[in-house]
Amino acid sequence: MSCVIYLDSIEKKEALNKISEYLHFEIVKKVPVKGAFLDIKDNGLCFTLNSENPSNYLNIDFLSGSMGWRLKRADHERLLKKTLGKNIDTLTIFDGTAGFLSDAMIFLAQGHKIIACEQSKIVYLLVKDALARAKGKIPYLQNLEFLNDNSIEAFKKLNNIDLVYLDPMYPETKKKALGSGNINSIKNILEIEKIENKGDLLFYDFKKLHYKKIVLKRPIKANKIDLNINYQVKGKSTRYDIYI
Template sequence: MVSELRLFVEPEFHPAAQHYLSVLQGRGVAVQLEVIDKLSARFLRLNPELALCVDQAGLWLCAHGMKMQPDWRAEVPRLKRASLKSEMIARACNLAEKPKLIDATAGLGHDSLLMAHLGAQVTLLERHPILFTLLEDSKKNAAQDAFLSPVVARIDLIFADSADYLSQQAVQHQSVDVVYLDPMFPQRDQHQQAIKKQAQVKKQMQLLHLLLPEDGSMDLGDALLGLARQVAKRVVVKRPRLAVYLAEQAPNHQWQGDACRFDAYFQELLEA
């Protein structure tokens, strides 16, 4: 159960807020709806605790005078510049083959959006009810965009715990081409505490970290790697460039960038 959050809304958008209230409560989130005169930047600064709000753009997460939603429409310029040759993630995930891919660490969904744009059929998993609802809203809005509509049609958004989902796939002997992992807290390592956190993260990630506190090894992704290797021909892990290997397992191949790298684990090499 998620702790109770306030949901702020102006009278004009009260019907939409009632919809979100019903959806979130159905997903186990305790929400208190508060109708206010004006949802302004000043109001958000005066109410700095983690909360939700609704306006003409839909549902937002807000705190400390900021608000955030996974705005997939804002990714359109990046998608239009992207190509199989220019994107390192495309080479790492072999997107030229239009793979069936599971993104087991949804985040804001931007990597899934890019991979779907470049041809992947993506199953996007998210276990947190609030983040899932934000992603669901973003996908719905993106589907109304002429450019994004065929892209999001290749994304199947599923409300599930990734470990449970991957375990079920393994039990049922289901397989996919790729499982993609981008752990929420890659800077912290249980065995090498010398790895430093980034000095500053973007506004979206600041709010996401407030919503998803660093509270367990699952959020580090270590426990997911073994499960992913049971169901995928290729597991690709996105890491900060100097971070230790996930679960202390050396990959079969790496793609190195300036700020991050992609570690790949191949099933055929495991079975050799």
């Protein structure tokens, strides 16, 4: 699977050249007839998996849609609040599986500082573009540091992290083989970039390091991948296994 960058306007050339240099992807001036491509639309940087279905594309938006709605009611995200414990102080949280910052943004909205790490360059650029569009409109973004790196290597360079948050891609089941749109997008992007999805193995890598607390997000019925759980926070479809 390959990906190109589609340039449809000279006004976008400078921005797309920078993206091309970062990703080492070819820029094309004709609409791709097959495969995946990145382009800049009116709503920002977009990723289209299948050029034969150009209306189905991925664009990150923190100001509207489902993510905008979640941020407006961040205080109602009680499960995520419970995972942090009863401590009301501001925490420094390392999100080792940043993805589209779905949960990291909630932690930010609840008053915490976040260092989020994403290994995919494509996902990183899509999210960076969304953050740039939200700058000045979401004040707590100043408490976010967003990295494009291997999360284990990034974590080793840091000090005074109160909590490691991990949300690896859930094990695939037959019933959920199609998965959610976001999960499928990330899986395809990782394939394009030839990045290994370590899944649960990432948790074991973090367990070998010095940490204060790890919060591992899991499907409610998933097997425990480590029996030494200190406590759990459970919802209807999701649970959080906490290790101290």
